[in-house]
Amino acid sequence: MPVHVFDNAIALQPQADGTWLGHTSPAYGNMIGPFGGITAAQALNAVLQHPQLQGEPVSLTVNFAAALADGPFNVIVRPARTNRSTQHWVIEVQQQGQAVLTGTAFTALRRDTWGASEHPMPDVPAPDEVPPSTGPRRVEWLNRYEVRFVEGGFPGAWDGADHGASRTRVWMRDHPPRPLDFASLTALSDVFFPRIWRRRARPVPIGTVSMTIYFHAGAAKLKETGTGYLLGQAQAQAFHRGYFDQTAQLWSEAGELLVTTHQVVYYKE
Amino acid sequence: MPVHVFDNAIALQPQADGTWLGHTSPAYGNMIGPFGGITAAQALNAVLQHPQLQGEPVSLTVNFAAALADGPFNVIVRPARTNRSTQHWVIEVQQQGQAVLTGTAFTALRRDTWGASEHPMPDVPAPDEVPPSTGPRRVEWLNRYEVRFVEGGFPGAWDGADHGASRTRVWMRDHPPRPLDFASLTALSDVFFPRIWRRRARPVPIGTVSMTIYFHAGAAKLKETGTGYLLGQAQAQAFHRGYFDQTAQLWSEAGELLVTTHQVVYYKE
Incomplete structure (x- = not known):
């Protein structure tokens, strides 16, 4: 079986000094530099491959400090603190010795406990009842995902009308399909198009500056999810003087x- | 006018090596170590006082790597990347050379743009129509805040009944009142009691491991807010194998x- 394009994109070579060498992937190219989700996945991948890793990702924060130039980059990860069953990681991605991404991650050995969800999956049509998005794809990375908008797709017209709300609900998965893992789930967390485009029907220049992901599933659960679709829901809460936020949830097809x-x-x- | 207890707590002394020396504050003591919100505020304060600071905080992530011991600590902050109008910070708090907190912050010079909110303040009674919480305060830091629960206060009985939802709405401010700024707003973002206590009416051991704050207001707006109350709303989305999340909003009294x-x-x- 050929290696999936995503695995090629996130591949890292360990270096003698303990850092990791990666390379931007034209397959995940964005307007300027690569799709942020793939960069986040590359950063996490250095933690996942680290020989001292203990446990599985619970949280990840990445800050996009500058657009990556096409070419190689170094990922520097450091376990800043290792406790009995938890670990705190510091992450930096550099090009030419300059930070292009900073971040932190928290990994843990999880135990069985009481559990619950307070955000049930919205009642939406099944993936095969929703047509795939076939609009123009002006950036290459969009071709790496199959998206089926249930609600709040790209505006029909870029007419600058204020839509009043920015919510999108969308079925999505890798294209071609690939079994879900922490790296691909990280990238999928960034697949939503910018909320301000939805809200304002106006393609203003944007750029994510910080993204945080909380994982509510372990490797076994992700494996169960396999190549199934995820339902994503994203909405902004505030747009203020040059920065807006986005809050989002991703459910498995099983809810x-x-x-x-x-x-x-x-x-x- | 005497210095406010909060200002004493977050005070930092610049060191010759460029780091900052702080000290835990008994006034903000928690069960084990200090209230996380005060530690987060101390960490941010090192960025706010840094001679190279450009702009105002837009986002802050702090990871609590270990409980702080009572006593001194060092805050190490570094501008990892400075762009034309934005800056990415890396933060670490150490005790005895060991990381007790890791974090990142993003600051920016903001410009006027179109703006909007998609999360209006819930319709709740005014602060003076809601009695202040007067329950037992088993930890010292609770005495530093005035809280008036509108909905979802501490469970009436710790009987282990599943309440089905964890939402809390609460008016809050520093006690005694103190004009709002980025540091106090950071601490106030962590004032909510643990969602799992509300949901399960069961005081299980807990500890925040990572917190992210997005600021949707500048210094001028915070100054306007003055010593007024903030309405806070917090709710969990998922509880899974030892970790739950909390999503929260803080509005000014003006909404x-x-x-x-x-x-x-x-x-x-």
């Missing part, structure tokens, strides 16, 4: 809440 | 959304 994720995004005008 | 904030919290059982 389990796998991820809650937030980001803050720069916008012009 | 402006000042902060959206999230955290992931360890729980036992």
Whole structure:
């Protein structure tokens, strides 16, 4: 079986100094530099491959400090603190010795406990009842995902009308399908198009500056999810002087809440 | 006028090596170590006082790596990347050379743009129509805040009944009142009691492991808010194998959304 394009994109070579060498992937190219989700996945992948890793990701925060230039980059990860069953990671991605991404991650050995969800999956049509999005894809990374908008797709017209709300609900998965894991779930957490485009029907320049992901599932659960679709829901809470936030949830097709994720995004005008 | 207890608590002395020396404050003591909100405020304060600071906080993530011991600590902050109007910060708090907190912050010079809120303040009674919480305060830091629960206060009985939902709405401010700024707003973002206590009416051991704050207001707006109350709303989305999340909003008394904030919290059982 050929290696999936996503696995090629996140591949890292361990270096003698303990850092990891990666390379931007044209397959995940965005307007300027790569799709942020793939960069986040690359950063997490250095933690996942680290020989001292203990447990599984519970939270990840990445800050996009500058657009990556096409080419190689270094990922520097450090376990800043290792406790009995938890670990705190510090992450930096550099190009030419300059930080292009900073971040932190928290991993843990999880134990069985009482559990519950307070955010049930919305009642929406099944993936095969919703047509795939076939609009123009002006950036390459969009071709790496199959998306089926249930609500709040790209505006029909970029007419600048204020839609009053920015909520999107969408079925999504890797294209071609790929079994879900922490790296791909990280990238999928960033697949939503910018909330301000939905709200304002106006494609203003934007750029995510910080993204946080909380994982509410372990590796076994992700494996169960396999190549199934995820339902994503995303909405902004505030747009204020150049920055808006996005709060989002990702459920498995079976209705389990796998991820809650937030980001803050720069916008012009 | 005497210095406010909060200002004493977050005070930092610049060190010759560029780090900052702080000290835990008994006034903000928690069950084990200090209230996380005060530690987060101390960490942010090192960024706010840094001679190279550009702009105002837009986002802050802090990870609580270990309980702080009573006594001194060092805050190490570094501008990892400075762009034309934005800056990415890396933060670490150490005791005895060991990381007790890791974090990142993003600051920016904001410009006027189109703006909106998609999360209006809930319709609740005014602060003076809601009695202040006067229950037992088993930890010292609770005495530093005035809280008036509108909905979802401490369970009436710790009887282990599943309440089905964890939402709390509460008016809150520093006690004694203190004009709002980024540092106090950071601490106020962590004032909510653990969602799992509300949901399960069962005081299981907990500890926040990561908290992210997005600021939707600038210094001028915070100054306007003055010593007024903030309405806070917090709710969990998922409880899974030892970790639950909390998503929260803080509005000014005038109804402006000042902060959206999230955290992931360890729980036992």
